[in-house]
Amino acid sequence: MIFTTRTSKASLLLLVVLILAGIFGWGGLWKSYTLLEESVMYNLDPTAVRAFTYGERHFSARNASAYDIERAAYFFGKAADIDPTYPYLYHELARIAFLKGEFETAMALIDMQIAQMGDKAPNSYYIRALIEGYKGEYAASAKDYEYFLKFYPTNWAAVNDYAWVLLKAGRAREAAETTARALEWFPDNPWLLNTNATALFETREYAKALQAAQKASIAVSKLSEAAWLQAYPGNDPRIANKGITAFKKAVEDNIHSITLALASSTVQSSVKP
Amino acid sequence: MRQHLHKLKTRAQLFRIHKEWVFAAVLVAVAILATLLNSRQPFASSEVQFTDSSASGLAIVPASCPSSPHYAGECDPSPVCNVPAVAALFGVNCPEPAICANGASNYPTCTFPPSTCANGASNYPTCTFPPSTCANGASNYPTCTFPPSTCANGASNYPTCTFAPTCTLLRYCVGTSLWLRNSVCSTSLIEACSNDCGCVLSPSVIVWQVRPTLVQSGERVNVNWDTKNVKSCTVSSTNPPGDIWSGKSGSQISGSIKGSTIYTLRCTGLDNSPVTRSTTVNIIPIFQEQ
Numbered sequence: 271m272i273f274t275t276r277t278s279k280a281s282l283l284l285l286v287v288l289i290l291a292g293i294f295g296w297g298g299l300w301k302s303y304t305l306l307e308e309s310v311m312y313n314l315d316p317t318a319v320r321a322f323t324y325g326e327r328h329f330s331a332r333n334a335s336a337y338d339i340e341r342a343a344y345f346f347g348k349a350a351d352i353d354p355t356y357p358y359l360y361h362e363l364a365r366i367a368f369l370k371g372e373f374e375t376a377m378a379l380i381d382m383q384i385a386q387m388g389d390k391a392p393n394s395y396y397i398r399a400l401i402e403g404y405k406g407e408y409a410a411s412a413k414d415y416e417y418f419l420k421f422y423p424t425n426w427a428a429v430n431d432y433a434w435v436l437l438k439a440g441r442a443r444e445a446a447e448t449t450a451r452a453l454e455w456f457p458d459n460p461w462l463l464n465t466n467a468t469a470l471f472e473t474r475e476y477a478k479a480l481q482a483a484q485k486a487s488i489a490v491s492k493l494s495e496a497a498w499l500q501a502y503p504g505n506d507p508r509i510a511n512k513g514i515t516a517f518k519k520a521v522e523d524n525i526h527s528i529t530l531a532l533a534s535s536t537v538q539s540s541v542k543p
Numbered sequence: 544m545r546q547h548l549h550k551l552k553t554r555a556q557l558f559r560i561h562k563e564w565v566f567a568a569v570l571v572a573v574a575i576l577a578t579l580l581n582s583r584q585p586f587a588s589s590e591v592q593f594t595d596s597s598a599s600g601l602a603i604v605p606a607s608c609p610s611s612p613h614y615a616g617e618c619d620p621s622p623v624c625n626v627p628a629v630a631a632l633f634g635v636n637c638p639e640p641a642i643c644a645n646g647a648s649n650y651p652t653c654t655f656p657p658s659t660c661a662n663g664a665s666n667y668p669t670c671t672f673p674p675s676t677c678a679n680g681a682s683n684y685p686t687c688t689f690p691p692s693t694c695a696n697g698a699s700n701y702p703t704c705t706f707a708p709t710c711t712l713l714r715y716c717v718g719t720s721l722w723l724r725n726s727v728c729s730t731s732l733i734e735a736c737s738n739d740c741g742c743v744l745s746p747s748v749i750v751w752q753v754r755p756t757l758v759q760s761g762e763r764v765n766v767n768w769d770t771k772n773v774k775s776c777t778v779s780s781t782n783p784p785g786d787i788w789s790g791k792s793g794s795q796i797s798g799s800i801k802g803s804t805i806y807t808l809r810c811t812g813l814d815n816s817p818v819t820r821s822t823t824v825n826i827i828p829i830f831q832e833q
Contacts, residue, residue: 330611339586347718351735354717358612363717365610369586371749371771375715378724385730393609400607418609427608427618434595434603442598455620461606468601500617501606508585519754520594520602527601527757530827 300335312345318353321345325362331499334507339366357387361394365504368401376401392421396428403431408439426452427501430461433469442472460489461501464521467528476532483525490514490521596822600756746773746812750792753806753822760826764797768808773818776810800824 308324325345328338343366349356350363360383367376380398387394399414415432422428429452436445446469449462456462463486470479495510502513594602608618710728714721720735750769758764769792770776778793780786782804786797797806808820 326613337586347716350718351720354720360717361612367715371747373747374711374713374724377710378713378715378722378730379717381724381728382730391612393612393614396607396609400605400610403605422609422616422619424620425609425618427606431605431607434605437597437603438595440598461604465603468597468603471601472597472599501608503611503614504607506586512585516594517604520604523755524601527599527755530757530759531599534827 304336305341308345312348316348316352318349318356318359321349321352322356322359322362325349329362329366329504331503331505331507331510337506337508339369339506342366355386358383358391360386361391361397364394364397364401368397368404369504373401373405377405389421392418399428399435400431403435403438406438408435411435412439412441424452424455426456426459426462430459430465433462433465437465437469437472442469445469446473446475458485458489458492460486460493460517460521463489464517464524467524471524471528471531474535476528476535480525480528480532483521483528486521487518487525490518493517594752594754596753596756600823600825602754746810746814746816746818747771748808748810748818748820751808751820751822753824756822756824757827758800758824760801761799763799764806764824765794766797766806767794768792768820770808770810770818772813773810774813774815776808778806778808780807781805797824800826802826 304327312320312324322345325342325348327333327336327342328345329342330337343363346359346363346366349359353359360379364376364379364383367373367379377398380394380401383391383394384398395414395418399411399418402408402411402414412432412435415428415435419425419428419432429448433445433449436442436448446466449466449469453459453462453466463482467479467482467486470476470482493514495507495514498510498514498517499505499507505513594604597603606618608614708728710724710726712726713724714733715724716722721733722730723733724730748768748770750767752765752767754765754767756764766778766786766788768776768778773791776789776791778786778788778795780797782798782800782802786795786806788795791810797804803826804824806822806824808818810818812818
C-alpha cells in the first residue's frame with residue numbers, strides 16, 4: 271500500500287515535471303534549477319572562486335542555455351567584493367562593460383586588469399585594443415594590437431582588428447599588407463578577406479578588392495554558427511544567426527560599392543580628353 | 544486516548560495539506576522562473592551589431608576571438624605548425640617568422656650605412672618607418688627617453704616613450720564598490736557600499752550605422768542607431784529636405800540622396816553630457832562622354 275502510494279506520487283511528480291518541460295522547455299527548467307542551485311550554494315559557501323566560476327558559466331558563447339550577461343556581471347561583482355585580486359576578474363568585467371557599450375567603464379576596468387597582471391595576461395591588451403578601437407582612439411588601439419601580436423603573431427582575429435584600426439587611422443597600405451600576410455595562413459577566412467578587400471579599395475586597387483570581396487562572399491556563405499561563435503566568444507549564442515546575416519550583408523554592400531567604383535574608374539580611364 | 548488519536552490524525556492531515564501546498568508553490572515558482580528565463584530577449588552586444596566604415600564607406604567587420612581568458616589558440620594556425628615536418632606532410636599553411644635584416648621583428652625597410660649615426664652610435668641602420676609610426680607602435684609620442692647607442696631616427700633600441708595620459712572623469716562600480724578614474728587615468732577606490740553608490744553611467748552609442756555610404760544619385764540608405772544611458776536622441780541629415788528622426792534607438796530608410804549628405808546622431812546623456820556620431824554618404828560620380 272505504501273509502495274503504491276509512493277509510486278503514484280513519484281509518477282505524479284514525473285508527470286508534472288514532464289508537463290512543465292513541455293510548456294517551458296527543458297532549457298527553461300534546467301536554467302531554473304541552475305539558478306536555484308547557484309543561489310543556494312553561493313549563500314552556503316560565498317567564495318571568490320565560486321562566484322567567478324558561476325560568472326564564467328553565464329558568460330560563454332559555447333553555453334547557450336546558461337548565457338546571461340547580467341548574471342555573469344552579478345557574480346563577477348560578488349567575486350570582486352570578496353577578493354579584488356582574483357585573476358582575470360577585471361578582464362571579465364571589462365569585457366561585459368564593453369559588450370554593453372559602456373566603453374569608458376570598460377577602459378577603466380581593463381586598465382586595472384593590466385596594472386594587476388600585465389604581460390601574464392596578454393589578451394587583456396587585446397581587449398584594451400578593442401575598446402580603444404570602438405572609442406575611436408586608433409593610434410592607441412594599434413599600439414595595443416601590436417603588443418598583443420608579439421604574443422600571438424599569427425592570430426587572425428587580432429590581425430583583422432589591427433587592420434581595422436589601421437584603416438581607420440588612414441594607414442590602408444599597411445592594412446592591406448597585414449591582412450595579405452595573414453591570408454597566407456588563413457586563405458578562406460571571411461573576416462580577413464573582407465578587411466583585405468576594404469584595404470585594397472582604399473588604396474584604389476579596385477580589381478583586386480573585388481576579387482577579395484567575392485572570395486569573402488563565398489567564405490561568409492559557408493560560415494557556420496560554431497565558427498561565428500568562436501570569433502565572438504563573449505556574445506549571446508542566440509544572436510549568431512543575426513550576426514552572420516549582418517556579416518553577409520556587409521560583404522554584399524562592399525561588393526556593390528566596389529563594383530560601382532570599378533565601373534566608374536573604368537569609364538573614367540576610358541574617357542580621354 | 545481516542546481524542547488524542549483524533550488530534551494526531553488532524554495534525555497529520557494538516558501536515559499533508561501543508562506539504563502539498565509547499566510542493567505546489569515550488570512548482571509555480573519554477574514555472575514562473577522558467578517563463579521569465581525563456582522570455583528573456585537575446586543580448587545584442589555593441590560588438591556584433593557593429594560594422595565600422597572605412598574612409599570610403601566600405602564595411603569592416605572586427606572580431607574578438609582571443610578575448611576570453613580561456614583562449615586556447617582557436618584563431619591561430621593549426622598546432623601542427625609547431626612541428627614543421629608534420630605541417631609539410633599535411634600541406635598546412637604555416638606562418639614564416641617575420642624577422643628584419645637587423646634581427647628586429649616588425650621592422651620596416653632597413654638600410655645599413657657604412658658609417659656611424661649622427662649621434663655617434665655606430666653601425667646603426669637607417670630605417671624608413673611608415674608615416675607617424677614608431678617601432679613600438681606609438682604615434683607622435685610626447686616624451687621620449689633615448690637610451691645610449693641609439694640613432695637619432697630612433698632605429699634599434701627604441702626610446703622608452705612616456706605618455707602623459709588624459710582621461711575623462713569616470714565613476715563606476717565594481718561589485719558594490721565605487722571607483723573613480725581621474726583626469727590622468729589613475730583609478731582609486733572611493734567607497735565600498737551596499738547599494739549602487741549612486742553611479743550615474745555615462746551615455747553611450749551602442750549602434751550607429753549608415754549603410755551604404757557610397758551610393759548612386761537617387762539611392763537610399765539604411766540608418767540604424769541604438770543608445771544607452773541617454774535622455775533623448777535626434778538623427779538629422781544635411782541633405783535638403785533632410786531626414787529628421789528622434790528616439791533612443793531606431794531603424795530608418797533615408798529619403799532619396801542627391802548629393803553628399805552627413806547623417807548626425809546627437810544624444811543627451813542621463814548625466815546631461817552630449818554624445819555625437821556622424822557619417823557621410825557620398826555619391827559615385829558618373830562620367831559622360833562629351
